[in-house]
Amino acid sequence: MRSFITRPSGRVFVCALLLTFAACREKETPPSLAGSQRAVSLAPNITELAFAVGAGKRLVGTDDFSDNPPAAKPLPKVGGTQPNVEKIIALKPDLVLASTSSAPPGLESSLRAAHIPLAWIKTDRLADVPGAMTIVGAHLGVLDAPVYAARLRKDIDAQRRQRAHPPRVMFVVWTNPLYVAGRETFVGDLLELCGATNAVTVNSWPQYSLESLVANPPDVILYPNLSVKPQAMKELLDAAPGVRDHARVIAVEENVFVRPGPRVVEAARALNAILDQR
Amino acid sequence: MKRAVAIMVLLLAISIALAVSFGATSLSWRAIFAGDETARTILFRIRLPRVLLGALVGATLAVAGVTFQTLLRNPLADPFILGVSGGAAAGAATATAFGLAAYRGVVPAIAFIGACGATAAVFTLARRRDYVDPTRLLLSGLVLNAFFSAVILIAFSLSKQSDLTAALRWMMGTLFGAAWSDVALLGVLLAVVVIALAFVANDLRMLAFGEDDARSRGVDVERVKWIGFGASSLVTGAAVAVSGIIGFVGLLVPHLIRLVWRRDFRYLLPLSALGGAALVVLADLLARIAVSTTELPIGAFTALLGVPFFLSLLRRSR
Amino acid sequence: MLALRNVSFAYGPTDALRDISVVFGANQLVALAGPNGSGKSTLLKLAARVALPSSGEVAYDDRPLRDWPAKEYAKQVGYLPQDTEPAFPMRAIDVVVSGRAPFLGRFAWEGERDFAEARKALELCDATYLAERYLDEMSGGERKRVFLARVLAGTPRVILLDEPFAALDVAHVQQFSRLLRDIVDRTGSTVVFASHDLNWAAAYSDRMLVMREGTLALDAAPRDVMRTEVVSELFGFDARISDGWLVPVQR
Numbered sequence: 001m002r003s004f005i006t007r008p009s010g011r012v013f014v015c016a017l018l019l020t021f022a023a024c025r026e027k028e029t030p031p032s033l034a035g036s037q038r039a040v041s042l043a044p045n046i047t048e049l050a051f052a053v054g055a056g057k058r059l060v061g062t063d064d065f066s067d068n069p070p071a072a073k074p075l076p077k078v079g080g081t082q083p084n085v086e087k088i089i090a091l092k093p094d095l096v097l098a099s100t101s102s103a104p105p106g107l108e109s110s111l112r113a114a115h116i117p118l119a120w121i122k123t124d125r126l127a128d129v130p131g132a133m134t135i136v137g138a139h140l141g142v143l144d145a146p147v148y149a150a151r152l153r154k155d156i157d158a159q160r161r162q163r164a165h166p167p168r169v170m171f172v173v174w175t176n177p178l179y180v181a182g183r184e185t186f187v188g189d190l191l192e193l194c195g196a197t198n199a200v201t202v203n204s205w206p207q208y209s210l211e212s213l214v215a216n217p218p219d220v221i222l223y224p225n226l227s228v229k230p231q232a233m234k235e236l237l238d239a240a241p242g243v244r245d246h247a248r249v250i251a252v253e254e255n256v257f258v259r260p261g262p263r264v265v266e267a268a269r270a271l272n273a274i275l276d277q278r
Numbered sequence: 279m280k281r282a283v284a285i286m287v288l289l290l291a292i293s294i295a296l297a298v299s300f301g302a303t304s305l306s307w308r309a310i311f312a313g314d315e316t317a318r319t320i321l322f323r324i325r326l327p328r329v330l331l332g333a334l335v336g337a338t339l340a341v342a343g344v345t346f347q348t349l350l351r352n353p354l355a356d357p358f359i360l361g362v363s364g365g366a367a368a369g370a371a372t373a374t375a376f377g378l379a380a381y382r383g384v385v386p387a388i389a390f391i392g393a394c395g396a397t398a399a400v401f402t403l404a405r406r407r408d409y410v411d412p413t414r415l416l417l418s419g420l421v422l423n424a425f426f427s428a429v430i431l432i433a434f435s436l437s438k439q440s441d442l443t444a445a446l447r448w449m450m451g452t453l454f455g456a457a458w459s460d461v462a463l464l465g466v467l468l469a470v471v472v473i474a475l476a477f478v479a480n481d482l483r484m485l486a487f488g489e490d491d492a493r494s495r496g497v498d499v500e501r502v503k504w505i506g507f508g509a510s511s512l513v514t515g516a517a518v519a520v521s522g523i524i525g526f527v528g529l530l531v532p533h534l535i536r537l538v539w540r541r542d543f544r545y546l547l548p549l550s551a552l553g554g555a556a557l558v559v560l561a562d563l564l565a566r567i568a569v570s571t572t573e574l575p576i577g578a579f580t581a582l583l584g585v586p587f588f589l590s591l592l593r594r595s596r
Numbered sequence: 597m598l599a600l601r602n603v604s605f606a607y608g609p610t611d612a613l614r615d616i617s618v619v620f621g622a623n624q625l626v627a628l629a630g631p632n633g634s635g636k637s638t639l640l641k642l643a644a645r646v647a648l649p650s651s652g653e654v655a656y657d658d659r660p661l662r663d664w665p666a667k668e669y670a671k672q673v674g675y676l677p678q679d680t681e682p683a684f685p686m687r688a689i690d691v692v693v694s695g696r697a698p699f700l701g702r703f704a705w706e707g708e709r710d711f712a713e714a715r716k717a718l719e720l721c722d723a724t725y726l727a728e729r730y731l732d733e734m735s736g737g738e739r740k741r742v743f744l745a746r747v748l749a750g751t752p753r754v755i756l757l758d759e760p761f762a763a764l765d766v767a768h769v770q771q772f773s774r775l776l777r778d779i780v781d782r783t784g785s786t787v788v789f790a791s792h793d794l795n796w797a798a799a800y801s802d803r804m805l806v807m808r809e810g811t812l813a814l815d816a817a818p819r820d821v822m823r824t825e826v827v828s829e830l831f832g833f834d835a836r837i838s839d840g841w842l843v844p845v846q847r
Contacts, residue, residue, distance in 0.1 A: 142544045176454065205324055209573055214316060214319055214320050479703075488680055488681070491675070491676075491680050493646040494675035494756075495670045495695075496666035501728075544705070
């Protein structure tokens with residue numbers, strides 16, 4: 001299999017397969033064979049995926065939050081959570097890449113009205129990321145995209161751990177009220193990859209009760225360093241006596257942990273380092 | 279009257295007992311008596327203050343509701359519908375968004391200012407020559423609520439300390455993280471306000487017949503209005519500052535009490551306070567245990583109960 | 597007993613009352629007549645201490661009103677405004693007993709004595725049968741009688757009524773007029789009522805005050821007011837008197 005993909009004919013075949021597959025899904029915009037020359041990315045993880053496959057130069061614009069790699073910073077910005085369609089149009093793109101989890105409603109119809117093709121990229125789970133890399137690459141005309149994706153998959157798997165006594169880890173998203181990362185989410189998958197048990201047993205991003213936190217404190221509490229301030233964390237811990245004694249509370253790099261992109265490996269590495277120290 | 283108070287006290291006691299007994303975690307009473315640290319922490323530092331704060335918030339909103347209804351001679355008045363809760367939340371949220379929560383007492387004080395501002399605004403907007411037009415009252419409340427929601431959203435959008443997610447906490451109301459200091463603050467304020475209202479309770483009752491009529495009977499109408507509006511705004515501000523906007527309690531409770539008992543303000547004041555306390559305690563209990571480890575927003579429950587009730591009242595009064 | 601001396605009142609820039617002087621003695625049924633806007637309501641309000649005069653003085657038993665404590669004055673003078681409607685439905689007995697408010701201390705509840713006075717008042721107004729009924733289950737006439745009973749429950753010596761006949765049908769107006777006469781005769785109190793209906797104003801009264809544009813145009817016995825030339829001059833319409841009843845004449 002590996003040798004098939006490294007040969008040029010193999011790659012073309014895979015790309016053709018991808019194109020056919022993509023074309024069969026009506027809602028999706030099929031990648032053109034040559035790939036987009038002027039694309040706009042509406043999510044920072046999509047931007048990172050684009051640069052990771054070497055197609056950064058094909059991007060003519062990004063959303064406000066795309067700040068990585070450094071080369072993405074100077075690219076024209078089209079808006080944050082609410083991208084400005086006029087600004088998008090002004091860049092004369094031939095493709096817009098949006099994330100299924102963060103695009104605002106109405107985007108599709110506005111772009112269709114402007115005759116700009118829109119491609120949806122889904123990265124809800126950790127397992128989606130290598131596949132997303134391939135799809136982004138295909139859209140941007142990178143024939144090697146599957147290779148990069150395979151390498152990413154390999155690097156992710158290299159971070160997989162089995163631990164004899166899996167630590168219970170909680171990822172806090174907001175403190176007042178307390179919201180956490182549940183199972184079957186990207187962050188949840190990350191915790192499981194590194195051999196931890198998610199202290200939260202329900203799915204999605206639920207609100208968590210203080211009582212449960214005090215009754216069953218996790219071994220490690222992680223929180224994103226940009227959205228949650230140390231002061232907020234302190235207030236939460238003050239309201240839940242006893243948790244500080246039991247848990248290590250660690251701030252993590254938000255843009256690495258919460259973006260389902262190529263840096264997920266970095267996140268896993270950091271998490272493993274945290275969990276290796278007991 | 280004594281019988282009514284006894285019944286309501288019993289109802290409240292049962293509600294509190296239930297709420298303290300159930301929660302996201304199941305507590306064993308034996309463990310608590312045996313001195314289990316964790317169980318005690320959960321009971322005394324998390325569950326009990328939360329239940330008591332809920333009772334105080336409910337009592338406060340019901341008292342404010344009854345007072346507004348009497349002062350404005352409108353059965354649909356309630357701190358949320360009038361926009362007073364919204365004003366308090368806008369004040370508290372803005373103060374929090376710009377980092378003032380670190381200083382003790384600032385947030386409740388600004389919430390009070392917001393509540394007073396809203397009361398003044400709604401009263402001015404709805405007033406015709408010598409009476410308060412009920413339709414204009416409701417419309418003003420509606421418009422003010424929209425305005426205050428916008429203020430909250432913008433404050434958090436601009437805030438460097440926080441972001442938009444925090445707005446939800448204010449707009450939907452929650453008793454999460456209730457602390458004994460919150461219980462003390464609201465408890466003291468509520469006691470002060472209830473005493474003040476008890477002083478003018480007879481006069482407030484007379485106001486229900488009209489301002490001129492009350493004046494002819496020796497009521498100092500201006501003074502009573504200042505005390506009534508001032509007390510209600512103060513206590514609404516404090517309740518919203520600790521728990522966000524919890525709507526419809528001030529509407530539901532006085533009406534339910536009126537259905538069963540008297541319509542006289544002197545009865546309604548204590549009975550509504552007890553009833554409001556019981557309602558919020560029970561609503562919060564549901565919010566805490568409906569789904570395991572997760573909490574539902576309490577404001578949503580009171581709205582689910584309150585809106586159909588409000589609509590039926592509206593239909594009957596037209 | 598109740599005296600207004602050179603009383604004037606202005607709502608903002610408009611004068612509602614101009615230099616009114618009038619004295620009300622005991623045991624009188626006085627009608628306050630005049631077109632809308634002539635100042636009848638305002639005069640009653642000033643007498644009831646609902647508003648304060650811009651100039652001049654109102655005195656009761658030779659003491660100016662400002663020297664009377666509010667509750668004490670309320671025990672002497674009762675007032676029924678034109679629209680009294682409690683915001684929430686109540687039973688008649690509860691409405692009437694609330695008229696005892698000036699007699700209650702700050703934290704007191706109504707006692708046996710208060711309920712007894714309330715029932716007496718209801719009886720005086722022929723409304724005993726209405727005691728346990730809710731206001732919204734009554735006719736306009738019945739409601740008015742309950743509110744009159746409420747005023748009477750305070751056993752005032754002077755009773756001021758603003759347009760008590762408004763919104764009553766003819767049968768009830770007659771009944772109510774006779775009731776007022778009855779009250780004056782039975783209790784010796786003074787009743788002053790405003791009415792824009794000249795006929796009913798005159799029917800049972802001892803005295804008629806005619807107001808015009810904020811001044812007191814005439815203060816006389818009803819038969820001296822109900823004359824064709826007087827009516828024509830004061831009210832500007834032509835009428836003839838038939839059996840003591842004013843009938844407008846078409847030209």
